[in-house]
Amino acid sequence: MTLFDHEALRSTIAARAGSVSLNDIAPVLVARSLQGEESELTADGAVSVRTGAFTGRSPKDKFIVRDGLTDTTVWWDNSGAMSPAQFDLLLADAIAAMGGHGLFRQDLLAGADPRHQYGVTVLTPSAWHALFIRNLLIRPGEMVETGSNPTPVTIVHVPHFRADPARHGSRTDTVIALDMSRNVVIIAGTSYAGEIKKSVFSLFNFHAPRQGVLPMHCSANLGKDGEAALFFGLSGTGKTTLSNDPNRPLIGDDEHGWSADGVFNLEGGCYAKTINLNPKAEPEIFAATRRFATVLENVVLDDAKVPVFDDVSLTENTRAAYPIHVLPAIAKGSVGGTPKTVVFLTADAFGVLPPVARLTPEQAVYHFLSGYTAKVAGTERGVTEPQATFSACFGAPFMPLHPTVYGDMLAEKLTSSGATAWLINTGWTGGGYGTGKRIDIASTRRLLTAALDGSLDNAAMRTDDLFGFEVPLAVPGVEARLLTPRLTWADAQAYDRQALHLAGLFRANFEKFGDAANAAPGPRLAQAAE
Known part of the structure; x- marks a missing residue:
């Protein structure tokens, strides 16, 4: 310098x-x-x-x-x-x-x-x-x-x-x-x-x-x-x-x-x-x-x-x-010691993502580079469709270097620390914005506490067919069906369509990373289609 x-x-x-x-x-x-x-x-x-x-x-x-x-x-x-x-x-x-x-x-x-x-x-x-x-x-x-x-x-x-x-x-x-x-x-x-x-x-x-x-x-x-x-x-x-x-x-x-x-x-x-x-x-x-x-x-x-x-x-x-x-x-x-837990927060207005999911280190880097949340399209009457927002590293405007520089560093930190990564959705369930409801803060806090205190480390999990991450089957104090968003929708097929739509948005966004996108552990659209 x-x-x-x-x-x-x-x-x-x-x-x-x-x-x-x-x-x-x-x-x-x-x-x-x-x-x-x-x-x-x-x-x-x-x-x-x-x-x-x-x-x-x-x-x-x-x-x-x-x-x-x-x-x-x-x-x-x-x-x-x-x-x-x-x-x-x-x-x-x-x-x-x-x-x-x-x-x-x-x-x-x-x-x-x-x-x-x-x-x-x-x-x-x-x-x-x-x-x-x-x-x-x-x-x-x-x-x-x-x-x-x-x-x-x-x-x-x-x-x-x-x-x-x-x-x-x-x-x-x-x-x-x-x-x-x-x-x-x-x-x-x-x-x-x-x-x-x-x-x-x-x-x-x-x-x-x-x-x-x-x-x-x-x-x-x-x-x-x-x-x-x-x-x-x-x-x-x-x-x-x-x-x-x-x-x-x-x-x-x-x-x-x-x-x-x-x-x-x-x-x-x-x-x-x-x-x-x-x-x-x-x-x-x-x-x-x-x-x-x-x-x-x-x-x-x-x-x-x-x-x-x-x-x-x-x-x-x-x-x-x-x-x-x-x-x-x-x-x-x-200051604090080496992180034990890394949490990625999203407010999914499409009503697709579960309120909590465990990520592998590779999935954690993928979601870090994606930086996803969704917002309501606007405040005009009758406009209820959500809009996806992707901001690399959850702060792209402040990142002077290419996102993969920070992504590679995160991968190394996760490996050396052994930290567990979680995706927590504070957005909608039972439907997207305008149809479903916002996940209540009390449930989110219970899920977060369970992730932080190790209660979920050995919990029974299911693997999400589309996104590939693990979702707990039960968390004390949280309604079980909330953990499987498809069950909260009145129309399961409508959920499936919305989930495929969101997965496609993830895929399209990640294409900007070129060759890295092909090996990324993102949504598995081919398997879901089958």
């Missing part, structure tokens, strides 16, 4: 700025955001903000500098390319746009393992964005040991600046540009705060494999003997909810590394979805939304300044950002 003087860059930006507030603590940032009319307080003291036109990430506007380090390593089908000259022009123009603005500088850490740690400096004109990233990354001196030489990263956050496609090589006036050689990030033209945290994850995902660390978009918690469990899943599958368990200390809820020594959290906070947040089903997350200095993104407030979590008038992607230490059960040092 090219040596780069990050402090010189930070000093240049500071010299242009009207002022720089250095490492303000949360109460100061709350006050500054209120003074600048960037936010308002909820009845409980959380900070309510709006992100404007962008209420989610802009993956098509993400670019990576194409240079000697990245030219033959980056998965360019998944990322736009920007020349070094274009990036330098963008950086110079972004710095100029910061001139005269008061800036907030936060010096934070990413990576709870001091041997795989980043020293991240974020420079932004927005107090609430500074508070957001202070909540989400690791605050030096809190819980986690600081390494002797963290890899420096600088994030230049200029939401008010508009890029010029002709000048900067961007697609629109919004751009997220990453220079992997120098570990410099520029975010412009969007106020959606998730871009800041995901840019750190993208840098980590590029560099970590070269150090033998598997970067993972997953949550993780600990069993009674210190062994870790991993929870992979796309938005809406229950990743955050199911990993928040008062009986299992949380390592982290979103981004982790798996090294030779175990699992470590990349972050120091949680970025939880709050749509339809229920205090009974998700008490820990709900309590976190009521604390001072939690950042609530695009959550509608009523006249009494109380959050209305079922109001989607701004977006369904409403979020809460809070430090991990506010949760009641967290892992010491945000």
Whole structure:
């Protein structure tokens, strides 16, 4: 990696700025955001903000500098390319746009393992964005040991600046540009705060494999003997909810590394979805939304300044950002031992997949590379057909390298650790969306507990004719017919047609992996047809 003087860059930006507030603590940032009319307080003291036109990430506007380090390593089908000259022009123009603005500088850490740690400096004109990233990354001196030489990263956050496609090589006036050689990030033209945290994850995902660390978009918690469990899943599958368990200390809820020594959290906070947040089903997350200095993104407030979590008038992607230490059960040092259990979560809106299935290591890699869930097609009246979503490694937008790089690493980790892999469906049964019903959270928790505590290790299993994985015949406390989805449908032949349809979608998606698709342990369509 090219040596780069990050402090010189930070000093240049500071010299242009009207002022720089250095490492303000949360109460100061709350006050500054209120003074600048960037936010308002909820009845409980959380900070309510709006992100404007962008209420989610802009993956098509993400670019990576194409240079000697990245030219033959980056998965360019998944990322736009920007020349070094274009990036330098963008950086110079972004710095100029910061001139005269008061800036907030936060010096934070990413990576709870001091041997795989980043020293991240974020420079932004927005107090609430500074508070957001202070909540989400690791605050030096809190819980986690600081390494002797963290890899420096600088994030230049200029939401008010508009890029010029002709000048900067961007697609629109919004751009997220990453220079992997120098570990410099520029975010412009969007106020959606998730871009800041995901840019750190993208840098980590590029560099970590070269150090033998598997970067993972997953949550993780600990069993009674210190062994870790991993929870992979796309938005809406229950990743955050199911990993928040008062009986299992949380390592982290979103981004982790798996090294030779175990699992470590990349972050120091949680970025939880709050749509339809229920205090009974998700008490820990709900309590976190009521604390001072939690950042609530695009959550509608009523006249009494109380959050209305079922109001989607701004977006369904409403979020809460809070430090991990506010949760009641967290892992010491945000680290854990070698994983014993790997869980892939899916919300199958087709109503086909069983609520739990055991995977062989080969099947685990297949489902990891597939990254499947299904969502309702839309909110228009009469539209009830589900849509399949496949995101490689359960986080394709943040994976700069080809998915098979991460897949090969997962295969090696599963083999060396002996971890058991499970597929858990939190979606529909008795029919697809609009006909069936969502699998109840109580049943899902019982199934998950049985998978985690070893109750299913020696359970009687059936082999699914179509998908090939093993499904338990009985689990205490769970209705037996729920374990065989075909039995929950009123029309068994309709289930068969839907199952073949879903299997075909899996097959079609995996074709992008070329020759590897032919040997993949995916759905066995020929056998099912017979």
